[in-house]
Amino acid sequence: MRTIIQTHELSVRSETGEPLLRDISLHVEQGERIALLGRSGSGKSLISSCLAGGLSPTLARTGEIEICGRRIRDSHSVSVRDVAAVRQDSSDALNPLVRIGAQLMLPLKRGRSRVDRKASGGACDAHVLDLLDAVGLHDGHRIARSFPAQLSGGQRQRVCIALALACGPQVLVADEPTTALDVVSQATVLSALSSNLSPATAVVFVTHDLSVASGLCQRAVVLEAGRIVEDSAMRDLIASPAHPTSAALVTEAMRRSEPVS
Ligand SMILES: Nc1ncnc2c1ncn2[C@@H]1O[C@H](COP(=O)(O)OP(=O)(O)OP(=O)(O)O)[C@@H](O)[C@H]1O
Numbered sequence: 001m002r003t004i005i006q007t008h009e010l011s012v013r014s015e016t017g018e019p020l021l022r023d024i025s026l027h028v029e030q031g032e033r034i035a036l037l038g039r040s041g042s043g044k045s046l047i048s049s050c051l052a053g054g055l056s057p058t059l060a061r062t063g064e065i066e067i068c069g070r071r072i073r074d075s076h077s078v079s080v081r082d083v084a085a086v087r088q089d090s091s092d093a094l095n096p097l098v099r100i101g102a103q104l105m106l107p108l109k110r111g112r113s114r115v116d117r118k119a120s121g122g123a124c125d126a127h128v129l130d131l132l133d134a135v136g137l138h139d140g141h142r143i144a145r146s147f148p149a150q151l152s153g154g155q156r157q158r159v160c161i162a163l164a165l166a167c168g169p170q171v172l173v174a175d176e177p178t179t180a181l182d183v184v185s186q187a188t189v190l191s192a193l194s195s196n197l198s199p200a201t202a203v204v205f206v207t208h209d210l211s212v213a214s215g216l217c218q219r220a221v222v223l224e225a226g227r228i229v230e231d232s233a234m235r236d237l238i239a240s241p242a243h244p245t246s247a248a249l250v251t252e253a254m255r256r257s258e259p260v261s
């Protein structure tokens, strides 16, 4: 299997020198889907930003990151062809002045050869509607004509997921992509991810909800205070969590699945 993401002693410090991420060594192979789990403030979004670009310039990063064999020196050197990101706050992830349909069309057209680009306009339109439908946005014509500000937060979040799927990336970094959604939309989005992602795409899925993660990911990486405290196969973590934070995640997921009496 080909290694797609490799970090070595990745650390991040705040402006005042406070350690926020400590010695993160992560290895993800082609097609592998890993969940980054941990309590609020444990460092999940910082790792996502390091991998997907967009780490705040006020933070100091040390250590190494390699994605698809390319060394990532700073957040500008992450290739959008390799990595697609769905950010925790999707409010400014879309271009506010471009209609949703045109934003989705861009990566679809880029993926086609110059020759068939003209002939395939209709196919792209249909593909845009299919992608919107897959993430539960069934009134695709209206959504495609809308500007981002004309959508709800949950609709925008789903457009971002459709956009990530349209990119056909080597790596998808999805930072709590379903937090703004009701449970039905959440299930739709997770199934859209499962069925529309290429089996070769590596996924880093950030959540604090183990039950959401277990449906999509084979491996779980648990963080606490900026460190990895457990890195196990998902089934092993659920059956016998090695660290107290992992055990708390398992207990919480089981409690939530109890029928309400
Ligand atoms: N730009 C920043 N400047 C200073 N500290 C930061 C910055 N961004 C994040 N932090 C700190 O780094 C730590 C990890 O933050 P991060 O956003 O990665 O947490 P998280 O695990 O994603 O939490 P949540 O589940 O709430 O999204 C937190 O203590 C946070 O306050």
Ligand SMILES: [Mg+2]
Pocket: 044, 045, 046, 088, 175
């Ligand atoms: Mg976060």
